[in-house]
Amino acid sequence: GESGLTGVGRVNLIPGCLAQAGGSQPVSLPSSFALNMGRAGSDLALHFNPRFESHGDAHIIICNSLQAGEWGEEQREPDFPFQPGQDAKICISFDTQELTVALPGEQQLKFPNRLGLEAIEFFSVEGDFRVKSIKFK
Numbered sequence: 001g002e003s004g005l006t007g008v009g010r011v012n013l014i015p016g017c018l019a020q021a022g023g024s025q026p027v028s029l030p031s032s033f034a035l036n037m038g039r040a041g042s043d044l045a046l047h048f049n050p051r052f053e054s055h056g057d058a059h060i061i062i063c064n065s066l067q068a069g070e071w072g073e074e075q076r077e078p079d080f081p082f083q084p085g086q087d088a089k090i091c092i093s094f095d096t097q098e099l100t101v102a103l104p105g106e107q108q109l110k111f112p113n114r115l116g117l118e119a120i121e122f123f124s125v126e127g128d129f130r131v132k133s134i135k136f137k
């Protein structure tokens with residue numbers, strides 16, 4: 001008969017038996033996350049935005065700056081070291097010339113410090129990223 005189960009993550013319909021809910025709730029696939037750092041929300045030296053699937057992009061890291069609320073020119077990095085649901089260690093260092101983002105798998109990404117910031121006073125995380133620990137050296 002009609003299993004009638006709705007909203008359950010996965011079902012295993014075995015011929016002749018009721019649907020058995022298999023596994024946990026559906027794992028929602030991440031679309032993107034962003035790490036933002038700079039002087040304030042409207043003045044970012046780095047908007048680091050890995051896109052799993054968003055804005056028509058798939059598996060690409062978008063970096064950009066935001067100055068007085070205006071986006072600069074995007075830097076698009078197709079080397080994408082993130083796996084949905086996997087932990088990722090992201091280490092960001094910078095000087096007045098550039099920011100360096102160390103990524104999983106010894107990958108490194110550089111972005112010009114267009115604002116010439118000497119200090120990062122604003123840091124925010126948005127989207128599908130759960131911060132487990134943050135360490136400022």
Ligand SMILES: CCCO[C@@H]1O[C@H](CO)[C@@H](O[C@@H]2O[C@H](CO)[C@H](O)[C@H](OCc3cn(Cc4ccccc4)nn3)[C@H]2O)[C@H](O)[C@H]1NC(C)=O
Pocket residue numbers: 032033034047049055062063064071074126127128
């Ligand atoms: C082809 C002509 C249009 O170009 C498109 O223009 C879009 C609008 O500027 C670009 O998308 C924007 O790119 C920016 C970086 O250059 C930012 O990523 C803009 O998103 C800002 C933002 C942050 N949040 C919070 C957030 C972030 C991540 C996950 C969840 C919430 N919501 N919106 C995002 O809307 C988008 O990357 C760009 N695409 C290309 C191919 O250039």
